[in-house]
Amino acid sequence: xxxxxxxxxxxxxxxxxxxxxxxxxxxxxxxxxxxxxxxxxxxxxxxxxxxxxxxxxxxxxxxxxxxxxxxxxxxxxxxxxxxxxxxxxxxxxxxxxxxxxxxxxxxxxxxxxxxxxxxxxxxxxxxxxxxxxxxxxxxxxxxxxxxxxxxxxxxxxxxxxxxxxxxxxxxxxxxxxxxxxxxxxxxxxxxxxxxxx
Numbered sequence: 612x613x614x615x616x617x618x619x620x621x622x623x624x625x626x627x628x629x630x631x632x633x634x635x636x637x638x639x640x641x642x643x644x645x646x647x648x649x650x651x652x653x654x655x656x657x658x659x660x661x662x663x664x665x666x667x668x669x670x671x672x673x674x675x676x677x678x679x680x681x682x683x684x685x686x687x688x689x690x691x692x693x694x695x696x697x698x699x700x701x702x703x704x705x706x707x708x709x710x711x712x713x714x715x716x717x718x719x720x721x722x723x724x725x726x727x728x729x730x731x732x733x734x735x736x737x738x739x740x741x742x743x744x745x746x747x748x749x750x751x752x753x754x755x756x757x758x759x760x761x762x763x764x765x766x767x768x769x770x771x772x773x774x775x776x777x778x779x780x781x782x783x784x785x786x787x788x789x790x791x792x793x794x795x796x797x798x799x800x801x802x803x804x805x806x807x808x
Contacts, residue, residue, distance in 0.1 A: 633779055634659055635748035635772065646786055649747075649779060659747040669743040669752070746772035 632639050632651040641651035650656045671677040742755030744767050751768040767773040 630782075631775075633747055633775060635746050635775075637748070647783060655748075662747050662750070665750065666743050666745075673742065742766075744768040744772055746776050 629640050629642055630648075632641060632655055633649040634655045637651065637655050639651050641648075650659060672681065741752040742764065743749075744751050744753065746767060749768060749772055753765065753768045755764045767776070
């Protein structure tokens with residue numbers, strides 16, 4: 612039985628060819644229920660929705676406004692830390708039993724919680740801007756612009772991601788061109804008119 616749509620109508624599979632799921636990590640072949648289907652299931656669509664939020668967040672953080680916003684946020688946090696009362700270190704009795712290693716580790720972690728605050732160690736160079744891949748489901752950060760070509764920004768982390776998204780965009784562009792020309796979609800031919808005697 613065909614799946615039901617939100618309006619309550621029965622959605623039959625689309626007559627087009629089988630296609631591969633666009634989400635990175637899935638790649639399953641499926642029969643589309645709509646000409647513009649990109650994902651094979653509701654779980655893949657939800658994962659793509661979460662990826663779009665992460666992708667927008669990464670692009671905003673790398674922009675000038677995003678960096679200024681983060682600097683102001685860090686400045687306000689440092690001001691709050693200056694006015695925060697300094698806690699007094701309480702000596703913790705470490706048990707000598709060999710079976711209490713977990714309790715000793717928890718006490719040491721509680722004592723070092725204050726020392727963990729502050730600026731994180733630099734994981735990337737400030738001169739190289741890291742950008743996210745444009746394929747849905749790909750969380751790879753890479754050098755978006757080379758040092759010798761700063762005006763050209765890469766959009767994909769590898770050739771496979773670029774080809775996967777390009778196939779989908781080309782297919783959707785061909786469908787839009789057919790609709791502009793007034794051609795019938797593939798698999799739907801007009802019925803011949805019955806000629807009279």
